[in-house]
Amino acid sequence: MLRINFTSQELPVCFLTDRDVEQAMGNKIEFLKELISITREILSDLRPYAFDKISLYARTSDPAYPTKIRAMAGCYGRYSVVRSFSANERNREMGRRRSNNFCIIYDNETTDIVAIAEGNLISDYRTASIAVVGLDAVMKGDYTVAVLGATGSVGNAVLQSLSALDKKPRKVIISARGRGGFSNVKERLEDYIKRIKVDLEIEPSESIEKCIKGVDAVIDLISMPKPVSLVKEGMLPEKVTYIDVGKNALDHEFAMKFDTYVFDSVELRKLPSPATFALSIRTMLAERNFRVMEIGDILTGRERPGDMTLITVLGVPVVDAAFCQMIMRRLSLI
Ligand SMILES: NC(=O)c1ccc[n+]([C@@H]2O[C@H](COP(=O)([O-])OP(=O)(O)OC[C@H]3O[C@@H](n4cnc5c(N)ncnc54)[C@H](OP(=O)(O)O)[C@@H]3O)[C@@H](O)[C@H]2O)c1
CATH class of the missing domain: 3.40.50.720 (NAD(P)-binding Rossmann-like Domain)
Incomplete structure (x- = not known):
């Protein structure tokens, strides 16, 4: 885990890699049981939750491979997460993941950024859930x-x-x-x-x-x-x-x-x-x-x-x- 100091914010911000996220999950099955239960609760009544989704295509030098950049924002309790991701078929040709993700986690009360995380695993498991x-x-x-x-x-x-x-x-x-x-x-x-x-x-x-x-x-x-x-x-x-x-x-x-x-x-x-x-x-x-x-x-x-x-x-x-x-x-x- 890295600590970054933003000049506009006094608190240091943590940068969590997919590896940190995986380690924090600990016992996967126990973690997933809890995530599934929370997902069920959220989907059962979406009205109290605020969320949004934006999408744009960025031009790349090769018009056959436009990069799709999207952001999704969701709020759960005191914290909001904005996840931006880009997907490019060329990534796969180069043996990388097709899409790359980042999550920025905000404290709604202080408006501080609490952490920035690689969002690949987060996206995989939340989609699966x-x-x-x-x-x-x-x-x-x-x-x-x-x-x-x-x-x-x-x-x-x-x-x-x-x-x-x-x-x-x-x-x-x-x-x-x-x-x-x-x-x-x-x-x-x-x-x-x-x-x-x-x-x-x-x-x-x-x-x-x-x-x-x-x-x-x-x-x-x-x-x-x-x-x-x-x-x-x-x-x-x-x-x-x-x-x-x-x-x-x-x-x-x-x-x-x-x-x-x-x-x-x-x-x-x-x-x-x-x-x-x-x-x-x-x-x-x-x-x-x-x-x-x-x-x-x-x-x-x-x-x-x-x-x-x-x-x-x-x-x-x-x-x-x-x-x-x-x-x-x-x-x-x-
Ligand atoms: N709905 C959502 O919220 C959400 C969120 C995340 C991802 N997605 C979508 O979910 C899909 C999977 O994402 P991923 O990250 O797991 O992708 P991935 O790692 O590239 O995996 C794709 C899987 O599909 C198989 N596949 C691809 N083309 C195929 C074809 N023509 N015939 C048979 N099998 C084929 C691949 O098999 P091989 O191993 O043989 O290549 C692989 O098992 C993507 O379309 C992504 O956009 C949706």
């Missing part, structure tokens, strides 16, 4: 879930968060692409399952088709851009809860297969980020072939999910703020 709370709200009894894009950063956080649920899935089937010197995808995934060491019944699958066959739920973490629909005609089970983290709803035709459309926050979906996604959602909502609700409506019993439920995780920034507070408390910074 929202996804599993949405899944848990809808699934009744025993269920199986397919995790598409399980090898990514959010995928890893999702598998750990699933293992922190009280009502864990009976089976988790995972998929990714063939990479990294393995003779096939299955071999790569078997190695991955051994390394992540989560307390779940996990089965590797060699293709998206096989992965989602007959499952009760899907968590889709495949990163954008999606040039073609990855889930093709006839592939989806007849009844399914589809947790859309990688923003598959961009595919209008795909989204129209569902009877119920759930957001973590209906308010957040009105904010244009990314613009194409907001436009696609607006078009769908104008057609109104389905019911629209929030995860909180299901959690509190105000609404019931349908047979074909699509949950789009937009990422409520209040959960970022709650996560940061948990970390700062464990580090005795607040």
Whole structure:
């Protein structure tokens, strides 16, 4: 942990790296159980919380690779967190994470900056927490879930968060692409399952088709851009809860297969980020072939999910703020 002295502020500000954040989390499962419980509480009633989302594209020298810069601000109790992030496909080509994040944590009472944190892990775990709370709200009894894009950063956080649920899935089937010197995808995934060491019944699958066959739920973490629909005609089970983290709803035709459309926050979906996604959602909502609700409506019993439920995780920034507070408390910074 670094200490920075801002000239405008007498208190030194801590800079927390992802490593500091990971260490502060301590026992991961205990931490995730608490985060899931707070996420459930936040999503159950979003009205008392203030949050915002802004988005802009920065020009780079190569027009094929614009850098997307976004900021999200959320307030939880006494502290606010502004998370800014940029995503660039070229990062992946260079073997780096696709997006880079920073969180600035403010004390609302003194307006001081308390800490600045790398926001990658915060984003991974808060996204995973929202996804599993949405899944848990809808699934009744025993269920199986397919995790598409399980090898990514959010995928890893999702598998750990699933293992922190009280009502864990009976089976988790995972998929990714063939990479990294393995003779096939299955071999790569078997190695991955051994390394992540989560307390779940996990089965590797060699293709998206096989992965989602007959499952009760899907968590889709495949990163954008999606040039073609990855889930093709006839592939989806007849009844399914589809947790859309990688923003598959961009595919209008795909989204129209569902009877119920759930957001973590209906308010957040009105904010244009990314613009194409907001436009696609607006078009769908104008057609109104389905019911629209929030995860909180299901959690509190105000609404019931349908047979074909699509949950789009937009990422409520209040959960970022709650996560940061948990970390700062464990580090005795607040
Ligand atoms: N909704 C939200 O609030 C929120 C927050 C954070 C992230 N996200 C989104 O979540 C997604 C995942 O993020 P991440 O950081 O985990 O990304 P990542 O680390 O790049 O992981 C992406 C995963 O998708 C797989 N994948 C990518 N393209 C694929 C394809 N064409 N076919 C099959 N599998 C493919 C990758 O497999 P390989 O390992 O084989 O490459 C990997 O498992 C991104 O779209 C990101 O924008 C959403």
